[in-house]
Amino acid sequence: MIDYFVYILKCSDDSYYTGVTNDLERRIGEHQNGVIKGYTSSRLPVRLVYSERFSDINQAIKVEKQIKGWSRKKKEALMEGNFDLLVELSNQKSK
Secondary structure, rough: OOOOEEEEEEOOOEEEEEEOOOOHHHHHHHHHOOOOOOHHOOOOOOEEEEEEEEOOOOHHHHHHHHHHOOHHHHHHHHOOOOHHHHHHHHHHOOO
């Protein structure tokens, strides 16, 4: 059985990058070494600040897309495990 991971990286410019992979260690190394061209390659170094494991790729992709649409405050509440704040922010009109 293959596991999939949704992950959030904190970039050197203090921004966040959210992605999905089936090999978290390899993917973080690819980001860190600039192998993956794009957003993170110009914001190195990066640091893993959150990951969540899934057994279903479709669920992982769904969660990745959801997180990508979130505000910085919601992402930080998730990373901190502050689920009360996450719910509060989710219930606000301007997310």
